[in-house]
Each structure stands twice: as structure tokens, then as C-alpha cells.
Amino acid sequence: MFANKKLPSIFFIFLLLPLLLQFSYADLQFNFYNESCPRAEEIIKEEVTKLYKQHGNTAISWIRNLFHDCMVKSCDASLLLESKYGILSEQASDRSFGMRNFKYMETIKNALESQCSMTVSCADIVALSARDGVALLGGPHIEMKTGRKDSRESYAPVVDEFIPNHNDTMALVLSRFQSIGIDAEGTVALLGAHSVGRVHCVNLVGRLYPTVDPTLDPDHAEYLKRRCPSPEPDPKAVQYARNDLETPMVLDNVYYKHLLEHKGLLLVDQQLVSDPTTLPFVTKMAADNGYFHDQFSRAFLLLSENNPLTGDEGEIRKDCRYVNKD
Ligand code: HEM
Numbered sequence: 001m002f003a004n005k006k007l008p009s010i011f012f013i014f015l016l017l018p019l020l021l022q023f024s025y026a027d028l029q030f031n032f033y034n035e036s037c038p039r040a041e042e043i044i045k046e047e048v049t050k051l052y053k054q055h056g057n058t059a060i061s062w063i064r065n066l067f068h069d070c071m072v073k074s075c076d077a078s079l080l081l082e083s084k085y086g087i088l089s090e091q092a093s094d095r096s097f098g099m100r101n102f103k104y105m106e107t108i109k110n111a112l113e114s115q116c117s118m119t120v121s122c123a124d125i126v127a128l129s130a131r132d133g134v135a136l137l138g139g140p141h142i143e144m145k146t147g148r149k150d151s152r153e154s155y156a157p158v159v160d161e162f163i164p165n166h167n168d169t170m171a172l173v174l175s176r177f178q179s180i181g182i183d184a185e186g187t188v189a190l191l192g193a194h195s196v197g198r199v200h201c202v203n204l205v206g207r208l209y210p211t212v213d214p215t216l217d218p219d220h221a222e223y224l225k226r227r228c229p230s231p232e233p234d235p236k237a238v239q240y241a242r243n244d245l246e247t248p249m250v251l252d253n254v255y256y257k258h259l260l261e262h263k264g265l266l267l268v269d270q271q272l273v274s275d276p277t278t279l280p281f282v283t284k285m286a287a288d289n290g291y292f293h294d295q296f297s298r299a300f301l302l303l304s305e306n307n308p309l310t311g312d313e314g315e316i317r318k319d320c321r322y323v324n325k326d
Pocket residue numbers: 060061063064067097098099100163164165166167173190191193194196197198199200201203266268
């Protein structure tokens with residue numbers, strides 16, 4: 001009866017074939033909600049635009065959200081889970097310092113729930129709000145696939161293993177991005193997100209006190225010392241500097257021009273110029289905003305598609321702050 005060893009393996013192929021086909025259908029796709037919630041992308045864009053008009057820096061937050069959600073294991077809205085019901089939020093990590101506007105994510109989710117309940121994932125909201133934020137801030141328009149599902153867990157204990165620190169070496173930064181398929185050119189472009197937004201003094205004083213970092217322009221150091229007068233700033237104080245004083249609300253290549261003038265804010269920013277691997281890309285991006293935008297779009301898509309949960313994996317959260325109760 002068991003003499004013919006070939007038969008079982010043929011059976012296995014027939015059993016596995018439909019399974020394999022199913023997996024290929026579970027990829028991210030363009031217009032994933034075209035039937036289940038046809039206006040999903042428009043609703044998100046409307047809400048992101050409304051919020052931007054009320055609080056311009058929400059658009060900035062959505063860009064940082066994509067990095068902090070997708071870089072840590074998967075684009076699955078694990079970032080949005082709050083510390084409750086036995087979960088420790090990724091937002092509580094030191095690396096998430098300064099992240100803001102999470103309450104307005106609920107505004108977007110509520111607008112979707114009122115039109116298509118339990119249909120659009122929080123992970124897709126993270127991704128689409130980020131790309132709409134980029135466009136509102138004068139960055140490129142990015143076509144994005146959807147169909148991400150939401151995690152049932154937070155990765156708070158391992159955030160540090162994925163998100164680099166503000167003073168890590170460029171070698172470490174490049175290897176972290178490399179591990180999710182983003183090359184040096186893409187990494188340089190993504191850091192251009194620091195063209196918008198702010199940095200709190202706690203993340204800067206290491207370059208100012210007790211002595212000024214020699215890679216920092218002395219006049220700029222004087223300016224930063226005025227912004228951050230204490231070597232030990234109160235982390236709760238809202239003391240910060242902007243990366244780009246000229247166009248702080250525009251995602252443009254002024255960031256790279258500043259780096260070449262040694263006016264980078266974070267140590268990682270400035271290291272893009274000190275490191276011979278990344279310097280040529282900085283020079284090129286400083287000279288050509290279109291090239292910066294093209295590279296930014298390419299790397300942003302790679303980041304937004306890092307290891308998503310799809311198909312039967314994960315869930316569609318009802319409330320982005322909490323895992324669904326079964
Ligand atoms: C090596 C990689 C990175 C490091 C170490 C880093 C670190 C930081 C730090 C320390 C801040 C300031 C937080 C504060 O003091 O309030 C910041 C802000 C910001 N980061 Fe990054 N970042 C990195 C990459 C990225 C990437 C890839 C993006 C998005 C594509 C991004 C988007 C932002 C944005 C938009 C802000 C401003 C947030 C605001 O003003 O609310 N960062 N980052």
C-alpha cells in the first residue's frame with residue numbers, strides 16, 4: 001500500500017498549488033479598496049488636508065509615523081497601539097521622543113468607519129496619510145499599493161533594534177536600512193524628511209556642550225546655543241530648533257544645502273556629509289530637487305512595503321489604538 005512513494009508527493013503538489021496561488025493574491029495591490037470602500041483613499045486625503053489646514057504639523061507627523069511603524073518589523077500600525085490592556089506602546093520608547101498628533105489619527109479612522117466600517121486598516125491609514133502629507137508639504141505625489149493588515153501586538157521591547165539613535169554611526173544607519181532593502185542613495189533621500197519639523201534640545205545638546213562639535217558651523221552653533229541655552233535641558237520643556245529655517249514646512253532639498261554648509265541638526269544628519277559613501281548623494285540632491293524627490297519616492301515606497309501583514313494575517317482594527325476584542 002505504501003510501496004509507491006511517488007504518489008504522496010504528487011498529492012502534495014495538488015494540495016499546495018491552490019495555497020500558493022492564494023498567497024500570491026495576498027500581495028499589496030493598487031486600489032485594494034476599490035470594491036469594499038471605493039472612496040477610502042479620497043476620504044483619507046480629505047481628512048489629511050483638513051487637518052493640515054488646521055494644524056500644519058500633522059502632515060509632518062504622518063511622515064515620521066511611516067518611518068517608525070514600517071521600520072520596526074512591519075508596516076502594520078503596531079506604532080498606534082496605546083499602553084493599555086497589557087500592551088506597552090511603541091510610542092513610549094525613547095526613540096519615539098517628540099512624536100505627536102496621534103489623536104488626529106483617530107479623526108481619520110473615524111471618518112472611514114462612518115462610511116465603511118471595519119474595512120480600511122490602520123496600517124493603510126498610516127501609509128496613505130504619510131504619502132498625502134508628503135504631497136501637501138510640497139513633496140512628490142506617490143502612487144501607493146494598499147491591503148496592509150493591522151498587527152495584534154506592539155514591538156515596544158525591540159524598537160531600539162530597528163530605529164537608530166540620533167548619534168549612531170552612518171555605518172549602523174546604512175546597515176539598518178539595508179536590512180529592509182533600502183540602499184545608501186535611498187537612505188540619504190529618506191533622511192531628507194528632516195527638511196521639515198523640529199528637533200528638541202535633548203537631541204542637540206551633545207553637539208553643543210561642553211564643546212562645540214567641530215563638524216558644526218560656528219555661527220550656526222551660536223544660534224543653536226541660543227535656542228538651547230542649557231546643557232541639560234528639561235526633556236518636558238518644549239525647546240527645539242528647526243532643521244530648515246527658510247522653508248520649514250516644505251519637503252525640499254534645502255536640507256542637503258544646509259548639510260553642505262555644516263548646518264545639520266542631528267549628528268546623523270551631519271554624518272551624511274562626513275561619510276564618503278553618502279556625500280556624493282548629498283551633493284547631487286542639494287543640486288537637484290527633482291532628483292531628491294525621485295529618490296525619496298522610490299525609498300518611501302520600499303519603506304511603506306516593508307514586510308506587511310496581508311490576506312488572513314493580522315486584523316482590521318476597529319480603533320487604531322487597541323487590538324480588537326474577540
Ligand atoms: C537614522 C535615521 C533617523 C534618525 C536617527 C532620526 C531621528 C530623529 C530625531 C531624533 C528627531 C527629533 C525628535 C524630537 O526631538 O522631537 C526626528 C524628527 C523627525 N524625523 Fe527622523 N530620524 C531618522 C530617520 C527618519 C526618516 C527615514 C523619516 C521619514 C521618512 C524621519 C522623519 C522625521 C520627521 C518628519 C521628524 C520631525 C517630527 C516633528 O517635527 O514632529 N526620520 N528624527
